[in-house]
Amino acid sequence: MTLPMTLDDLPTPCLVLDLGRLRRNLAAMQAAVDRHPGLVMRPHLKTAKSIEVAKLASPDFGPVTVSTLAEARYFAEAGWHDQIYAVGIVPAKLDAVAALNAAGADIKVITDDLEVARAIAAHPGPVRALIEVDVGEGRGGIPPEDPALTEIGAALGARLAGVLSHSGHSYNGRSPEEMAAIAEVERAGIVVAAERLRAAGLAVPIVSLGSSPTALYARRMDGVTDVRAGVYMFGDLFQAQLGTHAVGDIALTVLASVIGRSAARNTLLLDAGALALSKDRSTQAAPRDYGFGLVLDRHGAPLPGEPNIARAYQEHGEVRSEQPLPMLPLGARLRVAPNHCCLTAAAHDRYHVVDGGEEVLAVWGRVNGW
Amino acid sequence: MTLPMTLDDLPTPCLVLDLGRLRRNLAAMQAAVDRHPGLVMRPHLKTAKSIEVAKLASPDFGPVTVSTLAEARYFAEAGWHDQIYAVGIVPAKLDAVAALNAAGADIKVITDDLEVARAIAAHPGPVRALIEVDVGEGRGGIPPEDPALTEIGAALGARLAGVLSHSGHSYNGRSPEEMAAIAEVERAGIVVAAERLRAAGLAVPIVSLGSSPTALYARRMDGVTDVRAGVYMFGDLFQAQLGTHAVGDIALTVLASVIGRSAARNTLLLDAGALALSKDRSTQAAPRDYGFGLVLDRHGAPLPGEPNIARAYQEHGEVRSEQPLPMLPLGARLRVAPNHCCLTAAAHDRYHVVDGGEEVLAVWGRVNGW
Numbered sequence: 001m002t003l004p005m006t007l008d009d010l011p012t013p014c015l016v017l018d019l020g021r022l023r024r025n026l027a028a029m030q031a032a033v034d035r036h037p038g039l040v041m042r043p044h045l046k047t048a049k050s051i052e053v054a055k056l057a058s059p060d061f062g063p064v065t066v067s068t069l070a071e072a073r074y075f076a077e078a079g080w081h082d083q084i085y086a087v088g089i090v091p092a093k094l095d096a097v098a099a100l101n102a103a104g105a106d107i108k109v110i111t112d113d114l115e116v117a118r119a120i121a122a123h124p125g126p127v128r129a130l131i132e133v134d135v136g137e138g139r140g141g142i143p144p145e146d147p148a149l150t151e152i153g154a155a156l157g158a159r160l161a162g163v164l165s166h167s168g169h170s171y172n173g174r175s176p177e178e179m180a181a182i183a184e185v186e187r188a189g190i191v192v193a194a195e196r197l198r199a200a201g202l203a204v205p206i207v208s209l210g211s212s213p214t215a216l217y218a219r220r221m222d223g224v225t226d227v228r229a230g231v232y233m234f235g236d237l238f239q240a241q242l243g244t245h246a247v248g249d250i251a252l253t254v255l256a257s258v259i260g261r262s263a264a265r266n267t268l269l270l271d272a273g274a275l276a277l278s279k280d281r282s283t284q285a286a287p288r289d290y291g292f293g294l295v296l297d298r299h300g301a302p303l304p305g306e307p308n309i310a311r312a313y314q315e316h317g318e319v320r321s322e323q324p325l326p327m328l329p330l331g332a333r334l335r336v337a338p339n340h341c342c343l344t345a346a347a348h349d350r351y352h353v354v355d356g357g358e359e360v361l362a363v364w365g366r367v368n369g370w
Numbered sequence: 371m372t373l374p375m376t377l378d379d380l381p382t383p384c385l386v387l388d389l390g391r392l393r394r395n396l397a398a399m400q401a402a403v404d405r406h407p408g409l410v411m412r413p414h415l416k417t418a419k420s421i422e423v424a425k426l427a428s429p430d431f432g433p434v435t436v437s438t439l440a441e442a443r444y445f446a447e448a449g450w451h452d453q454i455y456a457v458g459i460v461p462a463k464l465d466a467v468a469a470l471n472a473a474g475a476d477i478k479v480i481t482d483d484l485e486v487a488r489a490i491a492a493h494p495g496p497v498r499a500l501i502e503v504d505v506g507e508g509r510g511g512i513p514p515e516d517p518a519l520t521e522i523g524a525a526l527g528a529r530l531a532g533v534l535s536h537s538g539h540s541y542n543g544r545s546p547e548e549m550a551a552i553a554e555v556e557r558a559g560i561v562v563a564a565e566r567l568r569a570a571g572l573a574v575p576i577v578s579l580g581s582s583p584t585a586l587y588a589r590r591m592d593g594v595t596d597v598r599a600g601v602y603m604f605g606d607l608f609q610a611q612l613g614t615h616a617v618g619d620i621a622l623t624v625l626a627s628v629i630g631r632s633a634a635r636n637t638l639l640l641d642a643g644a645l646a647l648s649k650d651r652s653t654q655a656a657p658r659d660y661g662f663g664l665v666l667d668r669h670g671a672p673l674p675g676e677p678n679i680a681r682a683y684q685e686h687g688e689v690r691s692e693q694p695l696p697m698l699p700l701g702a703r704l705r706v707a708p709n710h711c712c713l714t715a716a717a718h719d720r721y722h723v724v725d726g727g728e729e730v731l732a733v734w735g736r737v738n739g740w
Contacts, residue, residue: 011439011462011463011740012462012740013740014740046684046685067684067685068685069381087629087641087685087686088629088630088639088641088700089629090627090628090629090641090700090701091700091701092382092627092701093381112630113630113631113700115699115700116700116701138635139630139639139681139683139686139688140629140630140639140686168683257460257462258460259457259458259459259460259510260458260482260483260509260510261483265508269458269509269510271457271458271460274650274713275713275716276740278648278649279648279649279650279651279713280644280649281649281651311509313509313538314416314437314712314713315416315437315438315457316457316509316510318509329485330458330460330461330481330483330485330486331460331461331462331486342684343644343645343649343684346645346717347716348739349738349739368719369718369719370381370382370383370384370646
């Protein structure tokens with residue numbers, strides 16, 4: 001497919017990324033980070049997985065975060081050398097990291113395990129690690145006060161790069177005040193961990209925390225060197241429910257064609273189903289349940305009655321509304337805003353970039369898989 | 371990566387496909403279809419999306435079913451010419467179908483819409499269509515007795531290839547008797563539709579119905595020419611809950627590494643999360659809720675207490691159990707049986723084929739996207 005093209009030229013279903021909204025989301029986050037002098041933004045590229053998006057989020061090839069070896073390789077080869085690979089490492093993956101580092105990258109892994117720390121220290125290739133600290137989410141990491149912290153630090157020795165936490169439970173916050181409170185618990189915890197390691201005579205250059213709500217709402221960041229966030233770039237319905245942005249700021253949508261209609265059932269069928277949207281139901285427990293996504297017009301603007309995708313089959317999305325739906329002709333195009341942009345984006349291999357209008361300005365790739 | 375290799379050589383997370391189980395599932399379905407003399411199996415390739423699997427499911431390049439244009443192209447180029455593309459067509463997709471047909475394929479589209487039928491009839495390239503008939507699912511299609519049926523048939527004229535139904539609501543059946551009853555409603559309905567069209571002077575060569583439960587449990591198939599099913603090839607936890615096969619027949623699993631452990635929380639973390647497993651929660655409303663998947667040992671055998679994936683983050687799967695979990699070393703490998711094999715498979719671009727053991731016998735590709 002060659003440019004110029006418009007929304008009508010795109011095969012459906014496919015991703016549409018609004019450049020203006022993306023830029024505004026990036027600027028809003030940068031402003032939030034800039035409230036804290038000296039704090040470095042380390043964007044998490046697991047959402048976008050795209051060099052072109054990374055060029056906007058980290059234009060000077062600054063520090064970034066990744067979630068797979070495939071991302072680490074893709075972004076290292078494209079020039080982002082300072083990476084944290086922020087999923088607990090296992091020994092079998094160290095060779096791949098060390099090979100990328102030997103070729104010029106500086107990919108830091110994370111661990112919360114003494115045996116793995118010893119494997120990292122003993123690895124012949126260049127690889128450093130951060131210790132994963134649990135600040136209340138209860139997923140990975142060890143508590144800041146855990147005696148194992150300094151043992152792991154000592155095992156890593158010169159290969160200790162810092163400490164890292166993730167406050168995924170900030171997504172349970174329902175107001176800026178609640179999210180700010182969770183952020184302060186995270187900050188205090190990760191700083192305690194860093195200070196304990198320093199008191200044991202270890203260097204702790206990186207003190208990294210993050211999640212989009214933490215990054216936006218934290219009131220203090222003293223003792224923290226960098227903050228990680230990813231979902232803010234695109235936004236989604238769940239984030240909008242949290243209040244971190246408005247529905248109108250969601251930059252990523254799925255373009256779909258109407259493939260069925262039933263006035264009797266008051267339904268439309270779209271060719272965007274479970275594979276194109278994902279089966280993420282993040283908004284199920286939120287104040288407003290959008291099913292499998294909010295249906296918008298072809299320009300990404302709201303429709304009367306706010307119809308949503310009530311049922312998602314493999315390739316069919318069934319649109320329902322409490323108001324009578326327009327019985328659009330088959331082939332008419334609509335957009336669907338996702339519950340969870342990370343998962344919806346991962347179903348696709350490219351972005352079609354628009355800027356509020358019909359014209360497709362660019363096609364940007366993604367790196368999927370592991 | 372080159373063969374020979376074993377499960378230990380595979381980067382995790384990845385798909386493992388057990389050849390023996392796949393062959394047994396295919397044979398069981400063929401036996402069910404062979405109960406009905408003259409009935410043709412038209413396997414749905416939307417689950418496997420793989421030439422190598424299709425060679426086993428349809429070894430003589432017989433009739434198949436697909437769900438995307440990408441599948442249609444991939445399988446047509448590999449030699450499966452007799453296809454039904456079983457998702458409602460829109461005019462913008464007709465050129466692509468007609469181009470494949472002009473190159474030797476015979477891809478039949480489906481519609482339930484008069485305007486689309488006219489567009490099909492008027493298309494300059496070779497393309498035929500089946501009329502989609504609703505036999506109770508209430509998704510797409512028109513009821514067998516709807517006056518529009520013969521109008522659409524007349525509009526298609528010589529391009530009418532037949533009628534098609536899908537009884538997705540057979541998945542609501544909870545016993546062979548219930549599924550057989552739904553199958554008989556489907557059969558009776560689709561035959562009524564075919565007879566009405568024939569009474570109007572139209573040729574209806576194909577009378578196609580299907581779903582895995584229908585294909586397995588239907589007691590009569592008179593008047594039906596072919597039956598479609600796909601999920602039976604791999605099986606999954608939801609199908610096992612329906613009773614269409616045993617958990618031990620599930621041929622598709624995700625191989626994962628232990629990346630975290632907490633005796634205090636009684637959890638393990640795997641590197642198979644929402645992206646590697648999908649967020650499908652099909653078993654949520656089933657008698658047994660497996661979370662985001664059932665955790666098995668590295669050979670695919672059950673573990674004490676039947677631990678499952680209770681929480682799925684983008685790259686983390688949190689294993690929980692009502693019994694104490696073994697605190698396996700990080701890097702240990704486990705397998706996860708999926709809730710819904712179609713969605714889990716779609717997160718990956720290849721299968722690693724084993725036959726009950728450690729050795730990887732082959733790597734088979736998939737066609738994802740649209």
